Amino acid sequence: MFARARSPVRISFSGGGTDLTHYFVANDGGAVINATIKMYAHATLRRRSDPSIRIYSHDFRRTVEADNLAELGTDGDLALIKSVVRLIKPTYGFELEVSADFPVGSGLGGSAVVSSAIIGCFNEFRGDQWDRHEIAEMAFQAERLMLNIPGGWQDQYATVFGGFNHMEFFSDQNTIVPLRLDPNIIAELEESLVLCYTGSGRDSGAIHRDQKAQHETSDAVAAAAKQKEVTRHIRRHLLRGQLLECGRLIDEAWHAKRKLSSKISSDEIDAIYDFAKQHGAVGGKLLGAGGGGYFLFFVRPFERYQLIAALEQQGHRCSRIMFEENGLRTWKSRFPARPA
The missing domain is CATH 3.30.230.10 (Ribosomal Protein S5; domain 2)
Structure with missing residues (x-):
């Protein structure tokens, strides 16, 4: 056994x-x-x-x-x-x-x-x-x-x-x-999200150490407060099935997160994000501490495969999401x- x-x-x-x-x-x-x-x-x-x-x-x-x-x-x-x-x-x-x-x-x-x-x-x-x-x-x-x-x-x-x-x-x-989300909301969310691998791992510990060193600066305090505010709004919109608003708020969350540490993003990561926005993404964010790994993008109906094709042409591996x-x-x- x-x-x-x-x-x-x-x-x-x-x-x-x-x-x-x-x-x-x-x-x-x-x-x-x-x-x-x-x-x-x-x-x-x-x-x-x-x-x-x-x-x-x-x-x-x-x-x-x-x-x-x-x-x-x-x-x-x-x-x-x-x-x-x-x-x-x-x-x-x-x-x-x-x-x-x-x-x-x-x-x-x-x-x-x-x-x-x-x-x-x-x-x-x-x-x-x-x-x-x-x-x-x-x-x-x-x-x-x-x-x-x-x-x-x-x-x-x-x-x-x-x-x-x-x-x-x-x-x-x-x-x-x-x-407790309605099953149809979950299904719609699965159809609206794209995972995109940046092709680079990162040292999350180093990023978190930098966040700790910066956490008392005015920019970091304001950015973290914005993160909490966005979290409250996303919770409300998720429960109501207002997913387009969630996508826009994820965009706000990403811009706030970038201010927590200079190590969270980079010119390369910013370029991927801007490219995705130009090809149909409503919003998105780098998952985890930052510095690399997976992007999560939110996209409208009929624009998902356009976004995936554009990202894959740039050499980025994309995958769909199924919730567990x-x-x-x-x-x-x-x-x-x-x-x-």
């Missing part, structure tokens, strides 16, 4: 940067709106009868082996996965394989997605299982605290809970409020595997 898990990535509509601890503690809270889509991290775990450990990442094509947990280091290859395992402290040996449907540095919350899938696998072998809040906070701890990688809170909650969520962050609590209503999914598999 072995355990499997898959956890979805998220796209964010607005509010990114206000989920950083230094921001919401100093500025009366932060707020974001995001949704999970059908793109996943996958993990498979098998317990061993001895204490030895084998971890394999298909994406990095790296294997880490140790005779026991005490010998599993915290740095070097697969540092994030090792950090998650050391946080869990399993009392048995195991084999763990991890893979992802998305590239490294995608801006889709990939580190949190991978961490959550791994925690979910180990949770299948527990009698006293962790709940979703605990899993999200463990994923945050493994990446943000144990590895000291700067970043916000939204990714961990989004991938574990799944669906459309309005999240608020305060010094004493975080609240996750599901948005479920978050982290875990299960035990009885599929016969080769003996360990």
